Amino acid sequence: MKVFRSHILICGGTGCRAMGSLKVKQALAAELNKQGLADEIRLVETGCNGFCAMGPIMVVYPDGIIYMMVQPEDVPELVEEHFLKGRPLERLLYKEPSTEETIPEMSEIPFFAHQELRVLRNKGLIDPEIIDEYIARDGYAGMAKALTEMTSEEIIKEVLDSGIRGRGGAGFPTGLKWKFAAQSKNDVKYVLCNADEGDPGAFMDRSVLEADPHAVLEGMIIAAKAIGAHKGYIYCRAEYPLALRRLDIAIKQATEYGLLGENILDTGFDLDLEVYQGAGAFVCGEETALMTSIEGNRGMPRPRPPFPAVSGLWQKRSVLNNVETLASIGQIIAKGNE
Numbered sequence: 284m285k286v287f288r289s290h291i292l293i294c295g296g297t298g299c300r301a302m303g304s305l306k307v308k309q310a311l312a313a314e315l316n317k318q319g320l321a322d323e324i325r326l327v328e329t330g331c332n333g334f335c336a337m338g339p340i341m342v343v344y345p346d347g348i349i350y351m352m353v354q355p356e357d358v359p360e361l362v363e364e365h366f367l368k369g370r371p372l373e374r375l376l377y378k379e380p381s382t383e384e385t386i387p388e389m390s391e392i393p394f395f396a397h398q399e400l401r402v403l404r405n406k407g408l409i410d411p412e413i414i415d416e417y418i419a420r421d422g423y424a425g426m427a428k429a430l431t432e433m434t435s436e437e438i439i440k441e442v443l444d445s446g447i448r449g450r451g452g453a454g455f456p457t458g459l460k461w462k463f464a465a466q467s468k469n470d471v472k473y474v475l476c477n478a479d480e481g482d483p484g485a486f487m488d489r490s491v492l493e494a495d496p497h498a499v500l501e502g503m504i505i506a507a508k509a510i511g512a513h514k515g516y517i518y519c520r521a522e523y524p525l526a527l528r529r530l531d532i533a534i535k536q537a538t539e540y541g542l543l544g545e546n547i548l549d550t551g552f553d554l555d556l557e558v559y560q561g562a563g564a565f566v567c568g569e570e571t572a573l574m575t576s577i578e579g580n581r582g583m584p585r586p587r588p589p590f591p592a593v594s595g596l597w598q599k600r601s602v603l604n605n606v607e608t609l610a611s612i613g614q615i616i617a618k619g620n621e
């Protein structure tokens with residue numbers, strides 16, 4: 284494996300892209316080449332860093348120094364100062380508005396210092412289009428544990444005991460929903476991910492999908508094992524092209540690695556996941572409308588009961604969870620409910 288002196292993590296989330304981060308990335312690649320540094324410094328495009336208002340953002344490791352509002356024309360000076368002369372480029376560092384103090388390190392900026400990342404633990408750190416980077420951060424460990432060491436009942440108990448409640452709005456206990464759907468064996472069942480995110484201006488689900496799509500897949504595989512489903516859909520709005528692209532790549536890579544498809548990890552468990560693009564109707568975020576839409580009909584809610592755990596997609600038992608709910612599951616299983 285190649286060892287690099289430094290990693291430049293350039294934010295490739297939708298916010299930073301809109302501010303031109305891909306042009307900055309191109310300029311960095313060209314400048315590192317020009318300076319003969321391409322073998323020493325690795326350029327990584329990550330998901331959303333979170334500090335979107337200050338984009339395009341880049342973080343240099345191992346120093347942990349963050350640069351903000353970087354423009355392509357800043358790149359030659361930045362490379363010369365930081366990577367050739369070994370001193371941070373002062374003018375692109377963060378300045379705390381209240382004190383005018385310059386704070387070079389990301390971990391010391393108040394916006395980041397108080398965050399304890401769980402669902403977003405990999406955001407801005409890994410390349411979401413490379414499955415190995417997720418695995419290197421203990422990704423799929425929860426899934427492996429669930430599939431090889433736990434029964435369906437044990438998985439559900441762990442999720443119930445964790446106390447996690449749905450993050451899609453209604454706050455229904457996730458383990459309880461799974462318990463209902465797990466009842467009755469040998470039936471066709473579906474596991475569904477709600478990535479519709481219709482609330483105006485909301486982008487928490489998009490951030491997760493763009494930064495760490497495998498975390499969502501991992502949660503879905505665990506949910507499928509818990510309820511006994513072998514087919515799943517991720518319903519994601521078409522206005523999220525980057526999230527859709529990263530989901531497609533993630534599904535393809537997971538399938539190549541034997542983490543999706545037939546006989547996952549040689550356990551005899553099969554799961555096929557598919558992305559379904561929604562046309563961007565707010566109401567399709569509601570669970571029964573979402574299912575109606577996947578069925579190919581106009582997305583309109585249907586009366587409940589029956590609830591999806593009893594009669595969901597194509598009248599089959601289904602579990603539907605929000606992106607953030609599912610992205611939490613792998614860690615709950617890997618680390619234990621407490």
Ligand SMILES: Cc1cc2nc3c(=O)[nH]c(=O)nc-3n(C[C@H](O)[C@H](O)[C@H](O)COP(=O)(O)O)c2cc1C
Binds near residue numbers: 452454480481570604
């Ligand atoms: C009009 C309406 C719109 C909704 N939109 C969303 C949405 O965009 N994303 C979402 O996750 N849940 C949305 N919900 C909630 C879902 O119906 C459902 O409760 C949720 O996705 C279940 O996942 P959870 O238990 O993990 O939270 C919406 C509900 C209603 C009534």
